[in-house]
Amino acid sequence: MEINWNEIENKWRTKWKESKDFETNPNEKPKKFITVAYPYPNSPQHIGHGRTYTLADVHSRFYRMKGYNVLFPMGFHYTGTPVLGMAKRIQAGEKEILDGLRNVYHVSEEDIKTFVEPIKIADYFHEEIKSGMIEMGYSIDWRREFTTIVPGYQKFVEWQITTLKENNKIIQGSHPVGWCPVDQNPVSQHDTMGDVEPKIDDKNFLIKFVLDEFIFPVTTLRPETIFGITNLWINPNVLYKKVSVDNEVWIVSEDCAKKIAFFEKDVSVIGEIPGNQIIGKYAKNHDGRKIPILPAEFVEPSMGTGLVMSVPAHAPKDYQALMDLKVNNHELASKIEPIPIIVTKGYGEYPAKEICEKLGVDNQSDEKLEEATKELYLKEFTDGKLNEKCDKFNNEKVQFGREKIREWLEGNNHLEKFPILENAPVRCRCGAECVVKILNNQWFLNYGDEKWKELARNCFDEMNILPNNIRTEFKEVIDWLHERACARQQGLGTKLPWDKDWIVESLSDSVIYMSYYTISRFVNDGTVTPDNLTREFFDYVLLNKGDVKSAASVSNISEGIVKMIKNEFDYFYPVDSRHSGRDLVQNHLSFFVLNHVAIFEKKFWPQEIVVNGSVMMDGVKMSKSMGNIIPLRTAIKDHGADPIRLAIISSAELLQDADFNMDSVSGIQNKLESLLEECSRLKNNPINELEIEDKWILSKTQNKILEITEAIQKMRLREALHDILFTFETDLNWYAKRTQAKGRKDVSGILHQINSIRVAMLSPFAPHIAEEMWSKLKNSGLVSKSSWPKYSKERVDATAIQSEDLLKSTIEDITNILKVTKISPKKIVLYVNSDEMKSKIYHKMLNIMVGGQNNMGVVMKELIADPQTTDAKKMPNFVQKTIKDLHSESEEIKAMKLESTEFNEKEFLSSELTSIGKKEFDVDIQVFSASDEDIYDPKEKAKHARPFKPAILIE
């Protein structure tokens, strides 16, 4: 049967829409508030984006069927800069981006023309993404939709950021950023040529020496080496500048003078001095020692200050430069000996000397020096220890000592940060070369605050995190977080209420917005206007601060409306489940928790976080440049929404990266088609007296309900789906075999019942086709509104399960013998145990072993201790073999056997095995009890029979 997916899906979507099933208001039922990180609309969503939303939708639909009042809303995050960069590139007519829009995203020329305006881009993709979400069948309450630049939301963010500031969570400070000197703006990846992120290295430092009336600053990555300094290097061929910096005068290279002008310092060049005029002078270090200044050509004026300090014991370049001078009998240099300050395993006193000799370095322009430097720096950093020359830092490991020395020097005004562009040169789109600028008036959220962190930890401790093994990662993130800039100078968004030069940064205006979903529907339907959303209003509704009277009067709305909105918030909050991709663990999800604990009282703290991995396409990462992006809507059109949903879910468990491929989609299509076909065939006939296999399959169905429900609760959707679609099939196949062998024609009613349960459980995963199946089964109403199948232990028939199990294992044994012996059977005879003592011992052993005990000694001891079974010591062989039998059985079966009532093996096998055995092996099967008078037992097999393990004779 060919399925027209789009047609079926459309049909059911219309039904859902008409019945307003997903529009959720407070009612008397328990609620679940499930949210997903809203999308940033600068491209259509592809299959990868679909994953998080699909998982959340399954989650929502599941709880809806479980009887909860589920709110699943959606918004759109316009805040940020990427569309600005896009608009600029489109304005400039850049071929790459235009081709992408045309060929990958299929945007019409007309629409592209409007894209010179950033908001038009966002608007376009907003609609595009929304359509895709609807087509995927997401059960979203669209009445609550908003974008982050609508006035109501901005009011909310203003309130949020003001509240944070008043709670002392926001501080001002300095921060280095990538900066375009021409545009006078910070640059991010989207603003640069080739889309490179300007990387700032802030592990670079400037150390001040004093040379007469001047400051002689050098730059270094290793502040700890000041203890091993022997001299300073200057390039004799460079013309240095005398520069007034605040109230000091520095000698630096011209390049450096330009850089520090962006460090919020007062900088002006007041003179110059050739490098060779400084050679031979002395500069004083932090403890007043006089350090000679020597010439070295490797010193580059573009690096740092253009001046370098020399640590010949540990820096290969310094060592080699010193050697070069000594070879030329430089007078000053010949008196200098390296001062070792770090002890490292595997190296002697002078590591730099050793490594230069090992690599065969010739002179200071030797390329091998780079390699030597890299190797030694790393080794000394990871393994090295500071020695007694380092004064109070003696014995510190370099990794920790470096930081301490830095702090100490900085405290004494001998050291400053000197951030550099790690991946220079980075060019702005305007063509200018970017620099590092230090902003002194940047606003930060003070995530480094220990008290704040502690609150967040409390929240995490009580929160459900799925999968749980990502919990440690959150702990680490909280430990590691520190101040984070929360405002920037460009992009879409909300202005800082107290400093209108700044816009609230996009990761800071998206942390507690879930609460706004409880308000947005009243803004959207006109109950309130953005002007009504005053501070007093939010304080009352969200924080229960103040009283309804003044909140209403200040906001200029009725008390009834304020109460109604507060009621809505109180009903839906807190967030019961927050879904997001794993890439947001380090930022959004952690900020989400931090901001909630900073603003809301404890009962409104988030309850659960669900994190999922990303999606690969045929085993490789999806990327525009690879051209392997499939827009979600295209995929839906080609394959149907449900097959895509299932393919995404079935390809990986939560945190795993899912590998999406078209083979699995068509496999799923086939599966669903045959299931639909079966549903059309099944009649809801009355069910007659149940036979043993009926009881078995119904019991199995109960077990499946239990397993699947538990799996979904843990968001192990892949496992659940797999059970619904495939594992179920194994049991149904066995059932079919059994009923066919018996020639039964009356099973349609039972299969109808089982498949109804199956379809109901499939419904959250593949909602459209499940509706279709449900209607083909002629069940009433919508399956999405039916209730989730309930597990009841009473409906599990332990005897049926153990007897079917006996049947299966007996057939397996016969097959096994046939396989090994390669004989074709003419006659099969079974002998079941009839020894009462064996049965008694067997039961006793079940009792002993059901908890997992399987030690022969222990089992035997317990058997002998019981007078009923003390005879067990006469048959150790039997006990040992039985231990093996039971050992290889599942706990579930063991428990079943223990539970089940008296069971007659012979009767069961002779009535049931004959039919199925005939079908399987095409011979008649005879069953004897070992004690039967008329037994046919030419090979004396009967005595080997054990309970649930009949002896077998094949001729």
Add this chain to the structure above:
RNA sequence: GCGGGAGUCGCCCAGCCUGGUCAAAGGCGUAGGGUUUAGGACCCUAUCUCUCAGGAGUUCGUGGGUUCAAAUCCCACCUCCCGCACCA
């Protein structure tokens, strides 16, 4: 460096949290059979080694340990992947 994660029977990948149901699911590949005018698609069977009686042996990166029992817990080591910020 700091932090997180992974290494499973030809390949991909489940199992590990909660030890025994594990020679270890599923998919691909391969082999044999069926169906088909052919290609394709589909169905059945087999797929660590040995074994003519339902059995035995050796496996889950390497080496140790805990335990009656380890793919699963602990320790060490090797290899690989990812994140480190003001960016959504």
